[in-house]
Amino acid sequence: MECANLGNRRRRIVALLGGATGSGKTRLALEIAQAKGWAILSADSGQSRAGLAIGTAAPSATDMERVEHHLVGDLAPDAEDSVALYLDRADRVLSNPGPDLLAVGGTNQFLQALRDGMSASPAPDPVLRQELSERLRSRGKDVLWDELAALGTPPHDARTNPVRLVRALEKALLVRRGVQGSSRPALAPGAPVFALAVNRPELHSRLEARLAAMLASGWRDEVRALAERVPDTAPCWKCIGYRALRESMDLPDLPERTLRSILEETRQYAKRQETWLRNRLAPRWVPADGSPEAVLREFAAAVEGIS
């Protein structure tokens, strides 16, 4: 079993920055990190994969020359990932000397794990999970729910949510076999959490503009390249837009409704991110509707005194 506390920390995470997709995290982080002499630790499940830079709006090569970045594009597109694996990667970054880090990203679960750590729980077991998924398909969720209830107190959301049901049952069965798993310490205990607040109409129009920009800078080619070397069951295809673009890969022009549905999914994702931030991370909100300069001033004032 892995040890709860891994390598010694040679640097620390001074603050966390979240916000909906398109709220301007990447750009702001770059400016502030440069001004304060920090490096950036990405907390983004999509941007952490290689080959998805355009569609996930990852920091550019130029950005990464200006400021030291970590955990961007360092994971294979078809690699399995998890919160715990993310923490392993982050821990590795912390065990090497370097500037203090600003953790930035849209994957709130990653941000939360950095700040709060994780309690002990058995690691996922792919074989068991596969088995349970098949059982779910053949027997239905009620049967699995009963099994789960017989093993202890199930999480309330497992009743209706198949993904959560499978995980909860997997966990319960592994615990019964004696698998304990290990808890994970917070890598950024007590670090302040900031989040960019952009009003919805403004965010929506930014997302629309960003989608056009992504397509103009070759998103479709990125998808074609990915389709050539990555099986269509790989996790990377779950990122917004990738599956839709792969399906219309051979069409000369992108159908209007594909565009529209990518935009819709992105808006819905942004809304979920804000819900999570609001209710789980309780961040200090930084108004970010204004010009980049104004937002930078605002944020600079907010982080004044940190580090």
Add this chain to the structure above:
RNA sequence: GGUGCCAUACCCAAGUGGUAAGGGAGCGGUCUGCAAAACCGCGAUUCCCCGGUUCGAAUCCGGGUGGCACCU
């Protein structure tokens, strides 16, 4: 100008005399190891407007307005 068809929420839409289905969008929420995932909750005191018939009208009748189609 004439004739016909249509008008129900932001969009699509069921309902054809008994008290407004459903889907999408949007909004809110859940989530202790797949999270850009998966899942849950919320919508019309009213059916284009005015009048009439009826115990009762989104539904029937008359008029108006708007849209579509065809004809001239």
